[in-house]
Amino acid sequence: MEPAEIQGDLTEVLLSEADIHQRIAELCREIERDYEGRELLVVGVLKGAVMVMADLSRELRRHVQMDWMAVSSYGAGTQSSGVVRILKDLDTDLTDRDVLIVEDIIDSGLTLSWLRENLESRGAASVEICALLRKPEAAKVDVDVKYVGFEIPNHFVVGYGLDYAERYRNLRAVGILAPHVYS
Template identity: 70%
Template sequence: MSFQYDMSDFSEVLVSENAIGRKLDEMSAAIRADYEGKDLLLVGVLKGAVMVMADLARRMPPSVQMDWMAVSSYGSGTKSSGVVRILKDLDADLTGRHVLIVEDIIDTGVTLSWLLGNLRSRGAASVEIAALLRKPAAAVVDVPVRYIGFDIPPDFVVGYGLDFAENYRTLPFVAVLKPEVYER
């Protein structure tokens, strides 16, 4: 079943559904090789990472476990506030486990830098990051990312889990949202 999208809110599609699938295949192959025989826990960062996490996890061995955390530095706007809040904490104990944070996008790096420090302090054997998208031009904090899908320009993007005011998450691609849509 295919759904036709109204493309009038977008200036361009940055990353197609097919390109996302191919990149997740590449990333998952590297992750499987790097963590073979290790106790790997995927930690998805809600809500944006839902699509990436689901599609990446389906490419992992059945022994890989998942947990979810919700942190926020955005509020309802389009720019990070810089203040990180935990909205939902992990259920799993990280002691001695290899943790792979799965993110939809790295923007300023502020939230992810804070999250890395927080999870490392919980006794994990290792904490690494896999992100589908990264905006190098928007970086305020340099965050070491082990697995990266695509570097993109600093435009405001939606789709494949990314939203504006909780809309557009279900798009199977990543698109640039026209400024007139979010400046209304």
């Protein structure tokens, strides 16, 4: 879906599909350098990271193993509750593995902080984070994120995997959702 098809639902397009693809390619070159000679397990956080995970894994010029985890701290609202629930756990043993968590967005940081600690406690050799978007103004905890695509303002955004009530995930860009849509 293109932004023009839902322009009344957006107040602004923050990132085009081309912007996103270019930045993902740059992040992949960094990841390739940092993990050269090491086996990498890439863990996508469902559902929002599906688009990022797909494009990131296709852009990497090396073998990677993939797994998925679903966690939630949102419910039906537009702000994180901070209470994390595992909806789908990993199928892979993390013992002595280099793990890269792939996330769509970091808002408060509460969910990601919890997730990193959870995966580290499973015996991973290393756990790093790659997030397409980060909202510095929304941070409630400091989370060390090794790979950040874009820092964005503290608005409710949709597209490229990000949703509101399971809509807008297939938008090929990232845009600010108009308040009249969710008010």
